[in-house]
Amino acid sequence: MNDYFVVAGLSAIMAGTLVLPFSVKRVEEELEIFLCVMGVMAVSISGVWSLRLAEEALREPMAITAAVTAMGFAFRAARPRIKVWLNLLISRFGASLSVFLIVIALGLGSSLGTAIISALALAEIVTIFKFERQYEIRLTVYACYAIGLGAALTPIGEPLSTIVVAKLKFPPHNADFFYLLKTLGVWVVPGVLLSAFMASRGAALAATGAAGLKEDHAETNSSILLRSAKVYIFVMALILLGAGLFPLAEKFIAPLPTWALFWANSASAILDNATLAAAELTPAMTDRQVLFAIMGLLISGGMLIPGNIPNIISSAKLGIRAREWAAAAIPYGAALMGVYFILLTIFVK
Numbered sequence: 001m002n003d004y005f006v007v008a009g010l011s012a013i014m015a016g017t018l019v020l021p022f023s024v025k026r027v028e029e030e031l032e033i034f035l036c037v038m039g040v041m042a043v044s045i046s047g048v049w050s051l052r053l054a055e056e057a058l059r060e061p062m063a064i065t066a067a068v069t070a071m072g073f074a075f076r077a078a079r080p081r082i083k084v085w086l087n088l089l090i091s092r093f094g095a096s097l098s099v100f101l102i103v104i105a106l107g108l109g110s111s112l113g114t115a116i117i118s119a120l121a122l123a124e125i126v127t128i129f130k131f132e133r134q135y136e137i138r139l140t141v142y143a144c145y146a147i148g149l150g151a152a153l154t155p156i157g158e159p160l161s162t163i164v165v166a167k168l169k170f171p172p173h174n175a176d177f178f179y180l181l182k183t184l185g186v187w188v189v190p191g192v193l194l195s196a197f198m199a200s201r202g203a204a205l206a207a208t209g210a211a212g213l214k215e216d217h218a219e220t221n222s223s224i225l226l227r228s229a230k231v232y233i234f235v236m237a238l239i240l241l242g243a244g245l246f247p248l249a250e251k252f253i254a255p256l257p258t259w260a261l262f263w264a265n266s267a268s269a270i271l272d273n274a275t276l277a278a279a280e281l282t283p284a285m286t287d288r289q290v291l292f293a294i295m296g297l298l299i300s301g302g303m304l305i306p307g308n309i310p311n312i313i314s315s316a317k318l319g320i321r322a323r324e325w326a327a328a329a330i331p332y333g334a335a336l337m338g339v340y341f342i343l344l345t346i347f348v349k
Contacts, residue, residue, distance in 0.1 A: 006045055006046065006047075006247065007247075007248060007251070009045040010042060010045055010046065010244070010245055010247065010248040011248065013038050013041055013042045013045070013244070013245070014245055014248060014279055016038065017035065017038050017241065017275060017279065018267070018271050018275070018276070018279070020034070021034065021271070021272070021275075021306075022270055022271060022306060031234070031272075032230050032233040032234045032237060033233070035234065035237035035238065035241060035275065036233060036236065036237040036240070038237070038241055039236075039237045039238070039239070039240030039241035039243075039244060040240060041244070042240065042241055042243075042244020042245050043240050043243055043244035044244075045244065046243070046244045046245075046246065046247055048243055048244065048246070053239075053240075053243055056166070056239060056243075057236045057239040057240050057243075058236065060162065060166045060235060060236070060239050061162070061231070061232045061233075061234075061235035061236050061239070062232075063155065063156050063162075064114065064155070064156045064157075064158075064159065064162050064231060064235060065228050065229075065231050065232040065235070067112075067113070067114050067156045068114050068116050068117065068227065068228050068231050069224065069225070069228040071113050071114055071116075071117040072116075072117060072120075072219065072224035072227065072228065073224060075117050075120060075121060075219070076219045076224065079124060079219070082121075082124055082125065082128065083128050086098070086102075086125065086128050086129070089101070089102070094204065095203040095204045095206075095207055096200045096201075096202075096203040096204050097200070098203075099139065099196075099199055099200040099203045100196045100197060100199070100200035101196075102125060102143075103139075103142065103143045103146050103192075103195065103196035103199045103200070104146070104192060104193065104196045106118040106121060106122055106143055106146060106147055106150075107143070107146030107147050107149060107150035107192035107195065107196065108150045108153075108189070108192055109150070110147045110150045110151035110157055110158070110310075111150050111151055111152075111153035111154040111156075111157040111181075112154060112156065112157070114151065114156060114157060114158065115147050115148065115150075115151035115157055115158040115308070115309050115310050116158075116227065116231070116309055116310075116313060118147045118150075118151070118310065119144065119147060119309065119310040119313035119314045119317075120219070120313060120317070122140065122143050122144070122147070122310070122314055123140075123313070123314050123317040123318050126139060126140055126314075126318060127318070129207075130207060131203070131206040131207055132206045132207075134206075135202055135203070135206035136206075136318075137320055137324050137325070137328055138198075138199070138202075138328045139199050139203075140314050140315075140318060140320060141302070141325060141328040141329045141332070142195045142196070142198045142199035142332070143195070143196075143199055143310075143314075144302055144308075144310040144311050144314055145191070145195040145299075145302040145329075145332070145333070145336075146191075146192045146195035146196055146199070147310040148273075148298055148301055148302050148307075148308045148309075148310050148311070149188045149191045149192050149195070149298050149299075150188065150192050151310075152164075152180055152184055152188060152294065152298055153180050153181045153184060153185060153188060154177060154178075154180060154181065155177060155180065158274070158308070158309060159231070159234055159235050159238060159274035159309070160273050160274040160277050160294075160297065160298075160301075160308070161180055162235050162238075162274075163235070163238050163239070163242060163274055163277045163278045163281070164180060164277055164281060164290075164294060165177070165179060165180065166239055166242070167242050167277075167278070167281045167282065167283070168281065168283055168290065170283055171283070172283065173283060173287070173290070183287070183290070183291060183294075184291070184294065184295070187291075187295060187340070187344075188298070191298075191299075191336065191340075194336075198332065234274075238274055238275065238277075238278040239278075241275070241278045241279065242277075242278035242279070242281070245278070245279050246282060249279065249280050249281070249282045250282050250284050253280045253282065253285075254282050254284040254285050254289070256289075258288055258289055258292040258293075258344075258345075259292070259341070259345070261280075261289055261292050261293040261296060262292040262293065262295065262296040262337075262341055262344070263296065263337075263341075264296070265280075265293055265296030265297045265300060266296065266300040266303075266337065267300070268296070268297045268298075268300040268301040268307050268308075269300045269301065269303035269304045269306075269307050269330075269333070270304055270306055270307065271306065271307070272301075272306060272307070272308065272309075273297040273298065273300075273301040273307060273308050274308075274309075276297055277293075277294070277297060280293065281293065288348055288349070291344065291348060292344060292348075295340055295344065296337070299333060299336045299337050299340060300333060300337060302329055302332075302333050303326070303329050303330050303333035303334075304322070304325065304326055304329065304330075305320075305322055305325050311325070
């Protein structure tokens with residue numbers, strides 16, 4: 001009976017964690033605090049409070065928070081020079097190749113510079129380019145796919161990758177700093193390159209010389225520090241949530257076949273993929289299950305604005321509406337899901 005109440009309580013917390021941020025505006029606005037409360041409740045219901053868990057929850061967010069803070073100040077310092085660098089790049093390589101190279105740099109660079117900084121840089125770059133608006137929307141969408149994929153290669157790239165390494169650092173996976181690069185690299189890098197190619201298509205024809213999308217505001221000291229604090233709380237909350245939901249994930253999610261994990265994670269289109277990773281990943285899963293689950297999260301996370309951090313930041317700063325995003329992102333994301341599922345099924349044994 002006690003186990004029944006634990007499962008029921010954790011199921012209610014998991015359902016609330018996945019549904020409320022999407023359906024209640026106040027929860028969406030205060031997501032970090034909400035997840036912290038849900039994490040504390042989950043750990044309390046599971047009865048897994050320990051000094052080691054508390055230390056882990058305080059320690060694990062430090063690396064990505066430090067990276068976000070340092071890169072935030074570095075980006076703000078470099079901001080006045082970005083227009084000069086872009087003009088030099090375009091004059092030498094042309095619009096299409098320049099966009100291709102920029103998206104690759106943002107995508108792969110996000111693994112060390114963080115997805116947040118790459119998304120901010122993307123918003124700045126898009127406002128400097130003088131492209132037709134519809135093309136700029138497509139450019140932003142494809143670039144965010146590249147950033148979302150590339151940031152997953154290291155635990156400092158984005159909250160999802162931080163959570164994956166934190167949850168799988170013990171046997172049998174023994175995840176370290178390079179675990180995601182070794183596990184995902186051969187799958188993620190082609191996705192970044194393909195997204196960069198898609199972003200570059202039509203760049204030369206879309207150049208208008210007139211202003212398209214506009215960035216909402218410049219970075220300040222307070223906005224950089226506030227964002228860093230939110231990242232810290234967000235990751236800490238996910239550590240607690242993952243630990244608290246572990247009994248539920250071990251009982252019901254770990255036994256799922258890989259195809260079910262992959263397609264179930266298409267929910268990441270409307271639900272933050274880091275939250276889903278915290279709720280479902282467990283060391284009891286095989287390497288194959290982990291790979292299918294993460295790739296499902298990463299790809300579907302690009303389809304709609306709430307799916308991952310780059311989408312949220314870029315759309316907010318550039319004023320891209322949800323319907324505009326979906327029109328450009330869903331067809332590409334659906335095609336990627338299908339292709340990746342076939343390739344993973346064939347080549348990953």
